[in-house]
Amino acid sequence: MTTSRTGCFPAPDSGGGIDPPQEDSYPGSISRQKPTSFTSTPYDKKEYSPIFAIEVGQLGECVVSHAEYGRILTESRTPVAWTLLDEAALRRQIGGPAVMAEQLRKIADMADAGRLRLHVLTLAAGAHALLESMVYLLDFPDAAPVAYVEGLLTRNLMDEPALVESCRTAYSLALSHAASHRESVTLVRAIAEEHQHAHESQRH
Template identity: 35%
Template sequence: MANGSRQAAWEFFGAELKRRREDAGFTQVELGSRVFVSGGYIGQFEQAIRKPQLDVAQRIDEILQTDGFFERTWRKLIDDKRYADYFAEVVELERAATKICQFAPSVIPGLLQTAAYARAVTIAANPFVTDEYVEEKVSARLERARILKDATRPEYWAILHENVLRVPVGGPAAMVMQLEHIAALADGRRVLVTVVPREEGACASMAAMMQLMEFDDAPPTLYTETSFSGELLDDPAVVKRAQRAYDLLRGAALSPKTSLALIESAAEDYRRCASTT
């Protein structure tokens, strides 16, 4: 679904929510209290500024007695079989974000991955799938990354642990392309990438990937992920703690200039390795 038609569909979702809420005699605050969000969130859903999570859409159906209408509409708009169920909504939020901050402890973030790197990661996690499955996943990942090329692209910060640079995912030649790609994005001022060196051992305890997203007209959101699942959180207290953790990681990271030099040095190491194999 194109972005324009997708937005129009969310506006329809919001208009229906407003109509059915008013028909049921609820204010935004009253409905919000029953589905465990603020009245302001209900207003943002109705204006298509923010998208509800699935459990919220389900509770709205229950309170307004809409026979699953909002859940079905949500699934149609959010569910994209190219992505894991827990990640489809994150992709939608990335398109609306004005700022994205990521910490990657073990794997290059998807928004920065090249096709070869994405292919190697997908096969490593799914060794028995078809080539068609692999290429669908790779294509979806590269499509996500297009937001970094848009004129309205979000401000994008990535903090990589040095281990991410040193694990030869896909082999030396693939790593050369991957690290050169990151360096080119940084050189072109499309992204800001810093690296936490191995010497900052305490940062290794930040084992989970984390992604913070900010929006023009909605509160910030946190996404965390392990190997098999992810969680989207917008509780203000939790997001605030995550932002503090991210600030501490930023303080432990090398400067952007030094980080870029380390990335280029790692690429050169892989280049030498590739030339001898």
């Protein structure tokens, strides 16, 4: 649902994982198909808890991890993020319409503030190259680029140049079908209003 493109972060650690970006990280970018890097805590909890049999401690770790990334993107000047979001992810209610309205307004505000380069793959775009999974594309000042992919119960950090290039090509193809930054911000705000109206209707 979400695709991310990331510019310059610290290099991957020797254990094959990726250290969370620090506030003094090099300028970079992140792009995703679902809005979890920019989410609020209510959205994170609702996203994880009903889907997998996650223990309370594990759920807390997932939420804290996403909250840390979100804090870096909102409270520091780097990295600058590029994100490619599927419209379906914006319309699916996770946590209810009020939570979705708050979440989407947050994303739009970040885009208007220049912290996020936002593009939406609209439903009208149909099938696209990133339909199967999300992907992070990460570039580093002192290491080779990598691609990070998540799927059902799987996570894969790829550093083989051919695989990374294939992920970059898929991202570029999907991006070519996406709405412009300004059109995307307008659409995200419009969908947020739809969720807000749905929330208010439920209260009456």
